Amino acid sequence: MVRTKKKQTDKNFFTDVFEVARLIPPGRVTSYGAIGQYLGLKSSARMVGWAMHGCPKDVPAHRVVNSKGLLSGKHHFKPPEKMERLLKKEGIAVVNDKIVHFADVFWNPSAELALDVAKPRKKRPKLG
C-alpha cells in the first residue's frame, strides 16, 4: 500500500487510512499524524481525521487520538463516552479524556509496520 506518487489524495488515501487503522493492535493507540506520516502525508493529519469521519465500522477509530493522547474524536462517537469506554476495555487507562501513559501504548505504524520502503533500518525501535 505504498503511496503512489500521483494523486494520492483520492479515495485511495482514505482507504489506506482505514487499512492502517485496522492494523492497530488492541490495547494500543496511534495518532492521526502518525498515520499520515506513514502514508506520506506527514503534514496532513487533518486529512486522516477527516478520513475517519467516514470510516467503516471495522475500523477501530477509537484507537486513534491526537498527538497529545487526547480523545479529540470522542465527540463523534454515538455515545461520546464509547471511545473512552472501548479504550478502557482494551486496558488503556483514560483520565480526563486523555490517555494515561500515552507513550507506552503508542503504536507507530512507521516503526511497527516497518515498511522499509526506501531505507532499511538495522534495528527498529522496540515498543514492547
Next chain:
DNA sequence: ATTCTGACGATGT
C-alpha cells in the same frame, strides 16, 4: 470560483 470549516501538528510568543 471563493470562503469556511475541520476527529491535526509544529512553531512562536
Next chain:
DNA sequence: AACATCGCCAGAA
C-alpha cells in the same frame, strides 16, 4: 505551560 498563528488539503455551502 497556556495561548495564538500558520500550514495542511479535502469537502461543504
